[in-house]
Amino acid sequence: MNNLPKNLIWESEVRDYELDSQGVVNNANYFHYFEHARHLFLHAIGVNFMAWQKQGFDFVLVHADITYKAPLYSGDEFFVTTRLDYQGKLKLHFIQELYKKPENILTCKFICTGTCINSERKPELPEELIEKLKMIMEGQK
Amino acid sequence: MNNLPKNLIWESEVRDYELDSQGVVNNANYFHYFEHARHLFLHAIGVNFMAWQKQGFDFVLVHADITYKAPLYSGDEFFVTTRLDYQGKLKLHFIQELYKKPENILTCKFICTGTCINSERKPELPEELIEKLKMIMEGQK
Amino acid sequence: MNNLPKNLIWESEVRDYELDSQGVVNNANYFHYFEHARHLFLHAIGVNFMAWQKQGFDFVLVHADITYKAPLYSGDEFFVTTRLDYQGKLKLHFIQELYKKPENILTCKFICTGTCINSERKPELPEELIEKLKMIMEGQK
Amino acid sequence: MNNLPKNLIWESEVRDYELDSQGVVNNANYFHYFEHARHLFLHAIGVNFMAWQKQGFDFVLVHADITYKAPLYSGDEFFVTTRLDYQGKLKLHFIQELYKKPENILTCKFICTGTCINSERKPELPEELIEKLKMIMEGQK
Numbered sequence: 423m424n425n426l427p428k429n430l431i432w433e434s435e436v437r438d439y440e441l442d443s444q445g446v447v448n449n450a451n452y453f454h455y456f457e458h459a460r461h462l463f464l465h466a467i468g469v470n471f472m473a474w475q476k477q478g479f480d481f482v483l484v485h486a487d488i489t490y491k492a493p494l495y496s497g498d499e500f501f502v503t504t505r506l507d508y509q510g511k512l513k514l515h516f517i518q519e520l521y522k523k524p525e526n527i528l529t530c531k532f533i534c535t536g537t538c539i540n541s542e543r544k545p546e547l548p549e550e551l552i553e554k555l556k557m558i559m560e561g562q563k
Numbered sequence: 564m565n566n567l568p569k570n571l572i573w574e575s576e577v578r579d580y581e582l583d584s585q586g587v588v589n590n591a592n593y594f595h596y597f598e599h600a601r602h603l604f605l606h607a608i609g610v611n612f613m614a615w616q617k618q619g620f621d622f623v624l625v626h627a628d629i630t631y632k633a634p635l636y637s638g639d640e641f642f643v644t645t646r647l648d649y650q651g652k653l654k655l656h657f658i659q660e661l662y663k664k665p666e667n668i669l670t671c672k673f674i675c676t677g678t679c680i681n682s683e684r685k686p687e688l689p690e691e692l693i694e695k696l697k698m699i700m701e702g703q704k
Numbered sequence: 705m706n707n708l709p710k711n712l713i714w715e716s717e718v719r720d721y722e723l724d725s726q727g728v729v730n731n732a733n734y735f736h737y738f739e740h741a742r743h744l745f746l747h748a749i750g751v752n753f754m755a756w757q758k759q760g761f762d763f764v765l766v767h768a769d770i771t772y773k774a775p776l777y778s779g780d781e782f783f784v785t786t787r788l789d790y791q792g793k794l795k796l797h798f799i800q801e802l803y804k805k806p807e808n809i810l811t812c813k814f815i816c817t818g819t820c821i822n823s824e825r826k827p828e829l830p831e832e833l834i835e836k837l838k839m840i841m842e843g844q845k
Numbered sequence: 846m847n848n849l850p851k852n853l854i855w856e857s858e859v860r861d862y863e864l865d866s867q868g869v870v871n872n873a874n875y876f877h878y879f880e881h882a883r884h885l886f887l888h889a890i891g892v893n894f895m896a897w898q899k900q901g902f903d904f905v906l907v908h909a910d911i912t913y914k915a916p917l918y919s920g921d922e923f924f925v926t927t928r929l930d931y932q933g934k935l936k937l938h939f940i941q942e943l944y945k946k947p948e949n950i951l952t953c954k955f956i957c958t959g960t961c962i963n964s965e966r967k968p969e970l971p972e973e974l975i976e977k978l979k980m981i982m983e984g985q986k
Contacts, residue, residue, distance in 0.1 A: 437881040438894065439591060441584040443637065443754070444762050445895075448580050449739065453732035458860040465920075471861065472725070472868075472919050480726050482775070488768050496584065496895050497888075578740040579753065584895070585903050586754075590880065594873035599719040606779075612720065613727075613778050613866070621867050627911050634905070637754050638747075721871050725864040725919065732862060778866065 430466070432459040433501040433523075436494050446493035453486075456518045456532045459502040463516075467558050469551060478541030479548055484513070486534040492527060499523040508555045512545045513537050571607070573600040574642040574664075577635050587634035594627075597659045597673045600643040604657075608699050610692060619682030620689055625654070627675040633668060640664040649696045653686045654678050712748070714741040715783040715805075718776050728775035735768075738800045738814045741784040745798075749840050751833060760823030761830055766795070768816040774809060781805040790837045794827045795819050853889070855882040856924040856946075859917050869916035876909075879941045879955045882925040886939075890981050892974060901964030902971055907936070909957040915950060922946040931978045935968045936960050 434455070442448040461471055464481075471481060494500065500522050507515040513535050520530040540546040547555075575596070583589040602612055605622075612622060635641065641663050648656040654676050661671040681687040688696075716737070724730040743753055746763075753763060776782065782804050789797040795817050802812040822828040829837075857878070865871040884894055887904075894904060917923065923945050930938040941955040963969040970978075 437877065438884050439583060439589050439877045439880050442580060443582040443584065443586045444757065444764075445584045446762075446764075449765050449768070450580060450732045450735035453735055454860065454862045457731065457862050461861050475726065480728075482726075482728075482772065483731050484772050486731070486768075486770050488770075490764065490766050490768075493764070578736065579743050580736045580739050585898065585905075587903075587905075590906050590909070591873045591876035594876060595719065595721045598721050598872065602720050616867065621869075623867075623869075623913065623916070624872050625913050627872070627909075627913075629909050629911075631905065631907050721865060721873060723866040724862060725866065725868045727866045730862050 430463055430504050431501050432462050432504070433499070435499045436496060438496055441496060444493075446495060447498075449488075449490065452488065452490075452520065452530050452532070455500075455502055455520060456504075456534070459504045459518060460516060460534075460536075463504040463506070467554055469554065474538070474548070474551075477548075479546075480539045481536055482539055483534055483536050486532065488533075489531045490529075491531070492522065492529045494522065494529060500529065506555065506558055508559050511552075512547060514547070514555070571604055571645050572642050573603050573645070574640070576641070577637060577639045579637055582637060585634075587636060588639075590629075590631065593629065593631070593661065593671050593673070596641075596643055596661060597645075597675070600645045600659060601657055601675075601677075604645040604647070608695055610695065615679070615689065615692075618689075620687075621680045622677055623680055624675055624677050627673065629674075630672045631670075632672070633663065633670045635663065635670060641670065647696065647699050649700055652693070653688060655688070655696070712745055712786050713783050714744050714786070715781070717781045718778060720778055723778060726775075728777060729780075731770075731772065734770065734772070734802065734812050734814070737782075737784055737802060738786075738816070741786045741800060742798055742816075742818075745786040745788070749836055751836065756820070756830065756833075759830075761828075762821045763818055764821055765816055765818050768814065770815075771813045772811075773813070774804065774811045776804065776811060782811065788837065788840050790841050793834070794829060796829070796837070853886055853927050854924050855885050855927070856922070858923070859919060859921045861919055864919060867916075869918060870921075872911075872913065875911065875913070875943065875953050875955070878923075878925055878943060879927075879957070882927045882941060883939055883957075883959075886927040886929070890977055892977065897961070897971070897974075900971075902969075903962045904959055905962055906957055906959050909955065911956075912954045913952075914954070915945065915952045917945065917952060923952065929978065929981050931982055934975075935970060937970070937978070 436447055440447045440451040500520055503519045505517045507517050509515055516534050518532040519528055522529045537545040538547050577588055581588045581592045641661055644660045646658045648658050650656055657675050659673040663670045678686045679688050718729055722729045722733040782802055785801045787799045789799050791797055798816050800814040801810055804811045819827045820829050859870055863870045863874040923943055926942045928940045930940050932938055937959045939957050943953040945952045960968045961970050
């Protein structure tokens, strides 16, 4: 992963309000973690989420596949890796993994597909974004 | 409370994802409950939150005072009462209470002050809203 | 679905705090909706989540697949259907769908696999639960 | 604040899922921020929240007073200060402030009172905790 931008890796720690009555991070909060990491990734490659929104482009998830391999407890520290796996003209694919520190145990795997919705509510990736994604894909090889 | 609109009372139940590791509803979720009840109240008196937003008016809280008297557990049913206690030209005051069923135990009390921010980011209650609030205040007496 | 317990269908409405800056329900909240509907389902068939927890059995999700077909906006009403699709000795499969009212548009589809973790942190479905699930499966045919 | 433990100051950044449809951090999330900062504070002075829980002591909030002075937007960085203001035998008082970076604008002020509930559901601060709090209070002068 040496030639990837540094901020593809987002580090954080469990916050107690994220725990549920079983004392583990509630499943829904992983969506929060992965969303935040994706936004940081997009920001890092120069995609300003809010700026696109003002131009009428909404980034949306259309599908996600999530595998829970181990729980996270109070005080646990972790990091999330985000890798772009772009394929089509209308869709973005991301592969994200959450690792628990310090043993770096794969705790949760997230594969998702997103698209951009234009002001007419139709899927459309802006040209500028496609160019950026191509460059990222080259850089990731 | 007989002459108040029916939807001042909002009934719901605890959802397990709202619990924290102590097995009780996390403090922050009461803010969610009271926000939802206030929005239903405003909607009931004809204040369309989203419509005002499009015209450049954002409703915001400036202060809240919350007293936790008892916990809520998994499966608990409750209702929230919302009463307008309007005082100034720039501010709205609400008193809200959450009661646990079926004994109707006062579980949480919430007193909050909100205002409206216009497109220049200054506090301003739209005339139309002030008129509506006056009518509500009359009806509540 | 006539011979299924009534509470397999859970009705609710969007709460404004569930919206994100795009004005639509944030993806993570669908996990909340589906979790609550599953817990109601389990409760309806006599599975007391909290009681099992005290006996050392934790119900956990191991996999989820979620497809977002349309957004939910402020004020939208919806219902969630929950159907058990049990297959193995160690796993539970659920198929859940969220429909937007009043047109009953399929808005989100959720397929998930759960298991039970015993006090030794190993997957184990309690006998009593397996018996109940078999009865439910019979009833659903 | 020089003679206070370093981790009284918790730094973080807005995560987009914390925004609501107004594009600002939803009021309830400040409760999350302040809770996390308090837990870090307690952890820093050697109070293990989860360990006390296992011994039958639950830390609970009984009152909070929150003043919202300015909004937080996407990408905003901030820090939270947590100061103990202990007074009674049964209660803990905290004063917490959230500052927006880089101008260090006071954005939100939080004053809260907590207590400890023993296994008989009565307020009781464990002796060990009272000793620690006294030491902290001395150190803060």
